[in-house]
Amino acid sequence: MPSIALVIEFDGTDFVGWQIQDNGRSVQEAVQTALSELYKEDIKVTGSSRTDAGVHARGMVCSAKVPFNIPADKLPLACNALLPPDVAVVRAIDVSEGFNARFDSLGKRYVYRIVHDRVRHPLLRRYAHFVTGRLDVEAMNEAAACFAGEHDFTAFCAAGGSQNTTVRRLRSVEVRADEQTGVIEIEVTGEAFLYNMVRIIAGTLLYVGQGKIAAGDIPAVIESRDREKAGKTLPPEGLTLEEVFYAPDLHINP
């Protein structure tokens, strides 16, 4: 049976998240329904990660076994004709039979977007979290650098996760501000993540920007392994899964 990988973009606003759930529309179900219609039999997909309700993706990856071959350059258009407006396949890649989007993933890149201004902006509200008041972006960037490397991220993990270890390795955390639009991007790249980890790191960096936590105290917050010492979990609309990384010979990353 041929195996495929699909790169998926979705607007998470009106989804309960990636994974199929009883309580509403999931992206996984939308993709499975479209593929099942296309291939005329039940197709199951494996996502690279779950995303929470309201979180967006520009580069979610999922894998599936399919009964016959549709050329990879034709597959996105064929799927998109069957998908709702808030989800689309942006690339399809033929992969070898054993490929699994979750277990073969080497890492992910997320961006948390904050719109920082005196007034809220309706045209940005679906994709960025609105913050007003003073914000020291330089301090946020200084604090961000402390997250890189291997740490026990217990302080940045929501209750309810079921992992064996809370040690994770982040490649980089960077903060960029666009003066013209007021949009601040917190980019987090790492191998694997704990539950709500990016949204808690973003909330902690926001506290640093607001002067509630000193940039120099971040190493101590990490070492404390105390969720109470870190910042709030920021709301989902600011978060976008930008990219999932795989071995270069798979040609999934452009």
Added chain:
Amino acid sequence: MPSIALVIEFDGTDFVGWQIQDNGRSVQEAVQTALSELYKEDIKVTGSSRTDAGVHARGMVCSAKVPFNIPADKLPLACNALLPPDVAVVRAIDVSEGFNARFDSLGKRYVYRIVHDRVRHPLLRRYAHFVTGRLDVEAMNEAAACFAGEHDFTAFCAAGGSQNTTVRRLRSVEVRADEQTGVIEIEVTGEAFLYNMVRIIAGTLLYVGQGKIAAGDIPAVIESRDREKAGKTLPPEGLTLEEVFYAPDLHINP
């Protein structure tokens, strides 16, 4: 009675347009309702222009007479607490009593956004019109320059307008492409506009990009004064009223 000007941003997706209508939510009504609640009496606002259903604005301007003075730096926050999420006051300006947002306007700047790619993009779909296939942006820019200056724009006017003359002066029409996002911006700046004029100019430039009209034929299309010779009216979601211009001493434009 004090007079105020408000700069309004709104996501037009779920509005029937600026102007109050019987058939749904209008931005004007939302703004009037918020101001009436704030000032505890009926407030009417005058918009700089009508916008159609689905069209967005980052810089719509409206004027109103109000019963008492609220400091201009406090007014946006007070209004925004009473406005729905898809509309906000981004600036308030104290103006002299005779000010009228419509009649005192000196011009407007619109941007029509196209997302050009092989596949559609859910995260851009609310604010850009999706176009696939070959597109010659250089030819579009060459054609765009032909629209500047004073012309009879009958070929670029939807039926149903009630103007005395179809002659209008455009300051500039420019086409910019962002290679990274695939977003093409058509920026149109002018003194006044006919009904659907920007969306028809954008549709004509799209035809030029697609090779359906030669860039060199644009002057003849304008001179024809024949709506059939111009391109299609592009859909509203791509259009944003970016800015309305007033005399500098009014301090409405930042």
